[in-house]
Amino acid sequence: MIYFLYSFLWRLVRLLPEKIAFGLFTLIAKVAYRRNSKRVRRLRENYQTILLSGKTSATTSDVETLVRKGLRNSMRYWCETFRISDWSVEFARSRAAIVGLEHLQEAFDSRSGVIVAVPHAGNWDHAGYVITSLGMPVHTVAEHLEPERLFLKFLEHRNQMGMTVLDLDKSPMPELAKFLKEGQLVALVSDRDLSKSGIEVQFFGKTARMPGGAAALAFDTGAKIVTAFVRYTKNGITIEFSLPFNVDRSGDRSQEIRRVTQVIADQFEISIATHPESWHMLQRIFVDENFQARS
Numbered sequence: 697m698i699y700f701l702y703s704f705l706w707r708l709v710r711l712l713p714e715k716i717a718f719g720l721f722t723l724i725a726k727v728a729y730r731r732n733s734k735r736v737r738r739l740r741e742n743y744q745t746i747l748l749s750g751k752t753s754a755t756t757s758d759v760e761t762l763v764r765k766g767l768r769n770s771m772r773y774w775c776e777t778f779r780i781s782d783w784s785v786e787f788a789r790s791r792a793a794i795v796g797l798e799h800l801q802e803a804f805d806s807r808s809g810v811i812v813a814v815p816h817a818g819n820w821d822h823a824g825y826v827i828t829s830l831g832m833p834v835h836t837v838a839e840h841l842e843p844e845r846l847f848l849k850f851l852e853h854r855n856q857m858g859m860t861v862l863d864l865d866k867s868p869m870p871e872l873a874k875f876l877k878e879g880q881l882v883a884l885v886s887d888r889d890l891s892k893s894g895i896e897v898q899f900f901g902k903t904a905r906m907p908g909g910a911a912a913l914a915f916d917t918g919a920k921i922v923t924a925f926v927r928y929t930k931n932g933i934t935i936e937f938s939l940p941f942n943v944d945r946s947g948d949r950s951q952e953i954r955r956v957t958q959v960i961a962d963q964f965e966i967s968i969a970t971h972p973e974s975w976h977m978l979q980r981i982f983v984d985e986n987f988q989a990r991s
Contacts, residue, residue: 702846709778717779721771729767735978739766742977749900752969762972769928770976773819780821781856785829791932792826796939800922803940804832809876809919810940813910815887815964817974818926821854823935824883828858835875836883839890840865864890869913876917883924884910887964888981895954896983897961900969903983904961911956914943923960925967927974938963 709717728736743762746752754762780788803810812827812834814820824834838854838861841847847863854861860875862868872882886907889895894905914921920940927934943956968975 703849706778706849709775710782714779717775718772721775722768725764725767725771728771729764736763736767738980739763739770739976739978742975742981743972745900745902745982746968746972749902749969751900751965752972754972765973766976769818769974770978772928773976776819777821777853780819780825781853783825785825788822788825789829792822793929793932793934794826794937795934796937797830799937799939800827800832800924803920803922804879804881806920807879809879809917810881811876811910811914811919811921812881812883812924812937813886813921813960813963814883814924814926815968815975816885816977817968817971818928818933818935820883820885820926821857822933823924823926824854824859825857826935827881827883832881833858833860834881834883835860835862835872836885837862837864837868837872869909872913873917876913876919882913882919884913886910886960887977888979895957897958899961899965899982904981905983906957906961906981908953908957910960911943911953912949914956915945915949915952918942918945921956921960923963925964925971925974927967927971936967 709720712720740759740763743759743766747754747759747762800810800812814823824836828834836859838850840863841850851861862871875882884907886909889905889907891907895908896903897906899906910921913919920942922940923938925936927936941959944952
């Protein structure tokens, strides 16, 4: 039933004019806000943590405004997900501005492999499509979805954009390491731990749990790391890349993975503090007595 519902939405949204399609998903965001589901409450909790940290110019009174904007951006992501495989390369590029592309290019041209760590912000699929079109094919992973047919449809959608997507539930690390040793680019969404073995970091003044996969792959392969932040603009996205950096492979592996994961979290924090509405994290990442992976 879920598969047929998604298939219907996929066809419908692709057929609708863009303005109407986005209007429909904006309406869904408004309904979701009024229903105040578990995911909406998670988003609110995450924004409250940001605001209470004092690391953003927004104030605590702005939390409901942020929740509404965050939900609209989350629904915008899904609307674009249904439509993006129909976009031409030229159209995708025309809706993307890139800041710091030279940093990514430098790391890629080193042929030592590059890991791009991104948070759940803006539309990372759109960013991946653009970067792939610039001659740096993206290899990544995706959380397994049920039913299986729906998951395969999402994989097909990303493959049509030239990206290679591996199933996160099928131990993809060896294959990702192989890509990196060949000098390729691996992109990982790195602000939410999908296992029960994430790394605890300090994030907006609280303890959060994030995946250590980017740091572990860099340690094991010698690949460089670049963090990226994708933020929404009125008519597209802006992709911002950091300077590349290396891990220290001479010391203790577990300690270095923890250190580098904290560095990645610090980079995310700076970008999210500046553009919190683009970070549409509807799951729990901050650790408390009720924390559970994938909740």
